[in-house]
């Protein structure tokens with residue numbers, strides 16, 4: 376079983392789709408996804424995520440995990456979104472009754 380270094384699977388929730396995660400490629404630098412906010416590294420991660428074949432399940436898993444966590448829990452880039460963007464998406468879904 377492969378546990379990617381950066382996808383939400385790092386919280387010990389391995390998923391079959393994670394095998395395809397772009398951020399697990401050897402040439403991917405883990406620091407790109409750990410960027411705390413807007414930065415050159417963060418933008419590099421977002422660019423990689425945009426081409427990742429498992430972006431959708433990655434994003435949905437991150438949002439699902441984070442919605443159960445405290446407000447300060449969000450960090451890093453997942454599914455191509457920053458912590459701020461994921462929170463906005465979560466709040467939008469909640470207002471629409473989708474979360």
Ligand code: SF4
Nearest residue numbers: 396398424427433454
């Ligand atoms: S969308 Fe980004 S963080 Fe998620 S698995 Fe793909 S490359 Fe990794």
